[in-house]
Amino acid sequence: MTESILVTGATGTVGQHVVVALSDRDVTIKIGVRDPETVSEEITGEVIKFDFTKPETWGRALTAVDGIFLVRPPVVAKSKIGSFVEAADRVGVDRIAYLSAIGAEKNVLVPHHWIEKRIMATDMEYTLLRASFFMQNLLKVHRRDIVEHGEIFVPAGNGKTSFVDARDIAETAAIVLTESGHANRAYDLTGPEALDYGAVATIFSDVLDQRITYPNPSLLTFGRRMRRRRKPLGFIALMCGIYTIARLGLAARVTDDSRTLLGRQPRRMRAFVEDHADDFREDSPPNGPPTGNEA
Numbered sequence: 001m002t003e004s005i006l007v008t009g010a011t012g013t014v015g016q017h018v019v020v021a022l023s024d025r026d027v028t029i030k031i032g033v034r035d036p037e038t039v040s041e042e043i044t045g046e047v048i049k050f051d052f053t054k055p056e057t058w059g060r061a062l063t064a065v066d067g068i069f070l071v072r073p074p075v076v077a078k079s080k081i082g083s084f085v086e087a088a089d090r091v092g093v094d095r096i097a098y099l100s101a102i103g104a105e106k107n108v109l110v111p112h113h114w115i116e117k118r119i120m121a122t123d124m125e126y127t128l129l130r131a132s133f134f135m136q137n138l139l140k141v142h143r144r145d146i147v148e149h150g151e152i153f154v155p156a157g158n159g160k161t162s163f164v165d166a167r168d169i170a171e172t173a174a175i176v177l178t179e180s181g182h183a184n185r186a187y188d189l190t191g192p193e194a195l196d197y198g199a200v201a202t203i204f205s206d207v208l209d210q211r212i213t214y215p216n217p218s219l220l221t222f223g224r225r226m227r228r229r230r231k232p233l234g235f236i237a238l239m240c241g242i243y244t245i246a247r248l249g250l251a252a253r254v255t256d257d258s259r260t261l262l263g264r265q266p267r268r269m270r271a272f273v274e275d276h277a278d279d280f281r282e283d284s285p286p287n288g289p290p291t292g293n294e295a
């Protein structure tokens with residue numbers, strides 16, 4: 001019998017591509033979204049109303065489901081995700097692929113650490129996809145600086161980051177959910193290279209054929225610009241935390257896991273910018289739905 005996969009976060013950066021990647025495979029797809037109206041009619045799959053904060057929506061979402069692609073939306077409390085994971089286990093879901101973050105196993109402060117443990121305590125087969133920094137953050141959070149100021153404005157110092165393309169993460173999710181050999185495993189998903197933001201700015205300049213710089217702002221200068229844009233303090237603190245990790249050289253580790261799973265090299269930054277060149281031009285709207293985190 002054809003298996004059924006529930007995709008959460010299906011309108012998000014990774015989830016939208018998981019739906020596409022699964023549609024090439026012999027599975028039925030359940031697309032769990034808060035507002036079914038936001039999902040294009042061209043998308044393959046059964047669209048159902050689903051909200052982590054509304055347990056009354058979980059029953060229909062979990063009915064006759066064999067596997068789950070699980071995303072923790074940044075705005076949802078980890079306890080809600082934990083309760084949902086337990087509900088999935090109770091109704092007999094076989095396996096779960098969880099979008100986690102690289103280093104989560106060692107960092108007790110990040111919600112992913114706690115959620116991973118909750119998943120591992122269930123009877124479900126799990127695969128933890130511990131992703132590095134998404135290339136798509138440049139398209140969402142930092143697009144305005146690139147388009148309006150011709151600069152990549154992040155407080156990452158000269159630290160390197162092993163950027164990964166969300167489309168590659170999505171393909172690996174489809175693989176681990178539909179092929180054998182990935183039960184109770186964790187993968188560190190990075191791109192094929194670690195780049196500092198000066199090198200990223202050079203790639204943007206080459207591909208867009210316009211001057212994009214990296215002014216290498218301090219944490220304070222970055223924080224001030226974000227405050228002028230009335231960004232919430234929590235958001236600014238999160239950004240500073242993330243870029244401090246890069247600044248300290250702790251975001252640079254490149255692994256072979258993406259290549260091994262995909263059977264090809266994961267996408268490079270240059271390919272990402274080429275594919276999205278139009279989205280980085282002034283007259284085009286930002287790609288994808290707003291995350292609430294746009295800078």
Ligand SMILES: NC(=O)c1ccc[n+]([C@@H]2O[C@H](COP(=O)([O-])OP(=O)(O)OC[C@H]3O[C@@H](n4cnc5c(N)ncnc54)[C@H](OP(=O)(O)O)[C@@H]3O)[C@@H](O)[C@H]2O)c1
Binds near residue numbers: 008010011053099131
């Ligand atoms: N950005 C990075 O570099 C990075 C790196 C490693 C790991 N991660 C992790 O990736 C995850 C985010 O993934 P993403 O970037 O693909 O997501 P995203 O673009 O932030 O989108 C969030 C998704 O969650 C859905 N959502 C929000 N509230 C919901 C609720 N109450 N119930 C059900 N769905 C809800 C949204 O759908 P609607 O709004 O349409 O309902 C949307 O599809 C986070 O856990 C983050 O820590 C991010």
